[in-house]
Amino acid sequence: MAEQHPSEPASEPPSVLWFRRDLRLGDHAALMTAASHGPVTALFVLDDTLLASSGGPRTAYLFRTLRALDADLRSHGGALTVRHGTPQDVVPALVQEIGAAAVHVSADFGPYGARRDERVAAALGEVPLVPTGSPYAVAPGRVLKADGTPYKVFTPFYRAWSEHGWRRPADSDPARVTWLVVDGDAIPDDPATDAELPEAGEAAALETWKAFQENGLRHYAKIRNRPDLDQTSRMSPHLKWGTIHPRTMLVDLEGGNDAYRRQICWRDFYGQVLHHWPSSAHDYFKPDMKRMRYDGGKHADEAFETWAKGETGFPIVDAGMRQLLAEGWMHNRVRMIVASFLVKDLHLEWTRGARHFMDHLIDGDLANNQHGWQWTAGTGTDAAPYFRVFNPVSQGEKFDPTGDYVRRWVPQLRAIPGAAVHQPWTQDEPPADYPPPMVDHKVERLEALDRLKAISRET
């Protein structure tokens, strides 16, 4: 059981720490703020609006994370109070129930989260909703150009962000928090999912991070694009749910490891893009690109399904799509390859692919996902030049040169050795249970370039 902190008068009113996507106890600035004012009740709200936009694997992963957080709290004499409902009802109700003096949160900069927090703050009336910290190394809005406007290009943002620096990790020893336990709803059973999910929770985050620092980090710059070697950090689900704070990681990197630091910065970059342009979650960042001609109708729907199931006949694409279904996760290089294929080979709108990713990724983060897709589609910040169309065969040969990645996820191709697996149709006897390529990449590449040129011709 946690001891009452000696310097805290017992008369201090409690406060609520409302967890959202910061599901940890270490390096948690808002928790420390709350704890410094008296006893703390740990709350998580099961918000149907958010759950409705979350696919089964991500929801399952969230529930597991919540169970891990609850277990961590219990080992410190607390417990996670889970309440099902609308935050603007649930949060004030709990405040009233325990006579809380304040509600503490990590700031949420997403379009929905920001609006939700405004409503909750209004519903709380006199009781303040106090934001301390955010899920980002540097909070959106902090890194601006000299003229006070936000960056739209990554590299200058990265320079300014590096110079800006970040705070030291908050000294949040959960043993020093006095918890006030309140009844709540049970954490629901995991929704059914076929995906095999990684370990959830703060301890798993720290272990994964430690293992990556010992094994993968040294070679990260060299092999991060190699899905066959599978040596990336796998930290994305933990960053998504805040079982670790990026600042904790940056401090461990000690200013070195530029390649990995840039990846953390991309997350901050897209977070601030979405903060400054909230509609960019669904609208084209480059409005001209709205005039792009996409395929529609039944044929397009069927093509989409073929892509989603991983039956395109392009091995690297199919391997990626099958990994997504199997693990709720996909290697980043392969995300770009499958995205390019959907947009530029199948001529389908990027929003369809983005939605599919959000339905299946356990790390599905609105800012990263939508802007990653917009980048590939050439509609976003720093968009790829029009002529940059990935060739799924050469990408496979280049980044999965052993062919191990394809063979792992596409069992029908396991008999083909080495990089030859990327062109099964050149085999004397192509596997009968693997489909032929659904399109001629050469033809569709030119078609994609034509459609892009049509846009500039109209201007």
Next chain:
DNA sequence: TTTTGAGTTGTTCGA
């Protein structure tokens, strides 16, 4: 205001 250099992740073709 104007100018200048640069912009995550590519591919193809011809020498």
Next chain:
DNA sequence: GTCGAACAACTCAAA
């Protein structure tokens, strides 16, 4: 096999 050029034009950031 390797190499460099071409592939549009535009917007952004900073001086």
